[in-house]
Amino acid sequence: MKIEKNSVVELDYKLMDLEGNIWESSDEGGPWVYLHGHGEVMPGLENELLGKAIGQKVKVEFGPEEAYGPYEEELKTEVPREAFAEVKNLTEGMRLAAESSDGVHAVMVREIRDDVVVIDANHPLAGQAVKVEVKVLSVRPGTEDEIAHGHVHQDGTCGH
Ligand SMILES: [Zn+2]
Structure with a gap:
């Protein structure tokens, strides 16, 4: 299935600075799982993911305002x-x-x-643009509870 509103999406991800240094990735923290259309991921990325299917990749660049904020x-x-x-x-x-x-x-x-x-005490990426590269690992419809709560229930349980 393709990603649409209320899909539960699992993503491999890499967060990089513009020089290509990896700051965070699913290799360390495991995949991202989110409920599409509920503002759980950065808006620019969510828009790009709409309509994508398993195996497809998306690369998005974010300015500092959408990433770690300005340098203070x-x-x-x-x-x-x-x-x-x-x-x-x-x-x-x-x-x-x-x-x-x-x-x-x-x-x-x-x-x-x-x-x-x-x-x-600024985040090391404050004031910098970042690139996020993701690959869709799985897509499933959200359950009624997940949609009502606006987030994913891992293993069927609500963590909130
Ligand atoms: Zn819940």
Whole structure:
């Protein structure tokens, strides 16, 4: 069957930057499964997938606004160098997990100065266009429950 509204679609996917570096893929996280026509995937991709069948591939490019958002200068902060005393081999470009009042965030070390370290909490792909390449693995009609809930029920159970 072809993908239409309320189809449950399983996709192999790759998320790449414009240089072709793979940032995320179904090789690590398993395939994407979504209910078509309910805004679960990026709109540009959903439009392209309409009418596609098993084995067909779609490649879509997204600007930063549709992907990880603009680069935000205010997400760069200066932290006193001594806060990193326990980090071995602190280098620019290194990724760290930083703890704050609202949880743990991945940050990047932007710049190391004599007394401060500039850390950047932007997503590494913020401000960048990305490419998404998908291949349709399976298509089935959504069940009544899935359509009513607006999402896929994996193994027939509602996870919400
Ligand atoms: Zn549900």
